[in-house]
Amino acid sequence: MTKELYWLTLTVMMTGLFWMPYILNRFAEVGVMPAIMNPNADLGAKAMWANRMMQAHTNAVENLVVFAPLVLVLQVTGTASALTASAAAIYFFARLTHYIVYALGIPALRTIAFLVGFACQMIIGLTVLGVI
Numbered sequence: 001m002t003k004e005l006y007w008l009t010l011t012v013m014m015t016g017l018f019w020m021p022y023i024l025n026r027f028a029e030v031g032v033m034p035a036i037m038n039p040n041a042d043l044g045a046k047a048m049w050a051n052r053m054m055q056a057h058t059n060a061v062e063n064l065v066v067f068a069p070l071v072l073v074l075q076v077t078g079t080a081s082a083l084t085a086s087a088a089a090i091y092f093f094a095r096l097t098h099y100i101v102y103a104l105g106i107p108a109l110r111t112i113a114f115l116v117g118f119a120c121q122m123i124i125g126l127t128v129l130g131v132i
Contacts, residue, residue, distance in 0.1 A: 007088035008071040015064050018057040025050040049103050056102035070124040084127050091120035
């Protein structure tokens with residue numbers, strides 16, 4: 001497995017776990033059975049951090065839709081390099097940082113983490129296109 005695929009796999013798994021804290025919060029706020037029955041799926045949590053985690057999870061999924069295909073195209077075209085391996089690793093940590101600082105409500109760091117992840121996506125995309 002290439003480094004880029006390794007980091008993609010970890011990123012997918014991490015994104016797949018991002019729902020857990022805010023669902024556990026929902027269990028605590030309304031109880032397990034009412035949460036499972038889910039009568040008001042759009043009802044926000046009372047805890048602001050849980051609402052922010054839901055938004056961060058949505059953002060992570062939206063960005064995974066960009067990151068994953070770029071890594072897969074990189075593999076198919078055989079254009080991987082040390083730079084793309086580093087970009088994939090940094091992307092993982094940028095997304096983890098984004099999730100945490102979003103939940104904590106730190107807007108400036110959230111934006112910086114987002115932009116670092118975006119830069120990693122562009123590095124991979126530009127490498128695929130042969131620009132860098």
